[in-house]
Amino acid sequence: MFPQRVRLQYETSLCNATCLIGCRVQRLPEGSTERYTRWINSLTQDQLITQAYTSHGPTVVMPTWFCSRKLFLKVGLFDEGGKGVPEDLLFFYQLLRQGSRPFRVDQGLLVYRYHERAATHSVTEETIWKLRVDFLQERVLSQWENFTIWNAGKQGRKLYRCLSLTNQKKVKAFCDVDENKIQKSFYTYEESKQRPKPTVPILHYKEATGPFIICVKLDMTGGVLEENLNSLQLKEGTDYFHFN
Incomplete structure (x- = not known):
């Protein structure tokens, strides 16, 4: 870490x-996990x-x-x-449940080293997925009467199937930009034990109504996703939340 880190934090x-309280980081080797570091x-x-x-996990790494010892002990x-x-x-989610929040010092105060034997690689994608879905349902979906899943593809359908x-x-529709998906008109949950099997409409995003859960990866569409969201004049944290 840089000499001024402790003082500034x-x-x-x-x-x-x-x-x-977190801070910005410099990645070593330079350029590793580029999208993650930019985020x-x-x-x-x-x-x-x-x-x-x-x-991506905790928004401050x-x-x-x-933080203070008092806060650390309070969170658990x-x-x-x-x-x-x-x-x-787990700690980060519990922090938010306690009503505390993350904060970032907007200076690069730490060199964050990447290596293939890091412990983070031992955590499976499915473990993270289940924790994220449960937390989303607890904190966001429990507050909504209905919502639209933005992505009628693999990730959007997976989220739908994993919901309670x-x-x-509460899912009133999927929405997408892909004409092939939109032309299918609806998604049928074939594995459901319900009869008749649940079906959910698939709409063009301009025809859909919020709030939205965005299941499209950030920083992967050349700015198209962000432009589409801006065109609808939506507010993050109110009209939509990013999930992927």
Whole structure:
């Protein structure tokens, strides 16, 4: 870490005592996990909360964390389950449940090293997926009467299938930009035990209504997704949340 890290994060904590404080990072080797690093460093302070449901994990990364012992004990320490347990994600979710929030010092104060034997690689994608789906249902979907899943493809359908029956019934439509998917008109949940099998309309995104759960990967469409969202004049954290 850089010499000024502790001082700057400590000074920030004096005015943000109930916050988990992170910072921007420099990646080593340079250029590793490029999209992830860009996400870590470019989130706005509001997005540190609204994008807590994405597959990237905690919006301030654990090597940068700084907080008071009082806050650490209040949240409840780390899960010491060992290899394969995403203790940072579990702690981060519990922090949000406690009503605290992340905050970032907008300076690069840490060199974040990437290597293939890092413990993070022992955590399976399905473990993370289940935690994320459960947290999304708890924090967002429980507050909504209905919603639209933005992506009628693999990821959107997977999310739908993993929702509780109560939340599946809240899905009023899928929406997409892919004409091939839109022309199918609806998605049928073939594996459902319900009879008749549930069907969900598939609409063009301009014909769909929010709120939305966005199941399209960030920073992968050359700005097209972001332009489409802006064209609808939607507010992140109110009208939509990113999930992928």
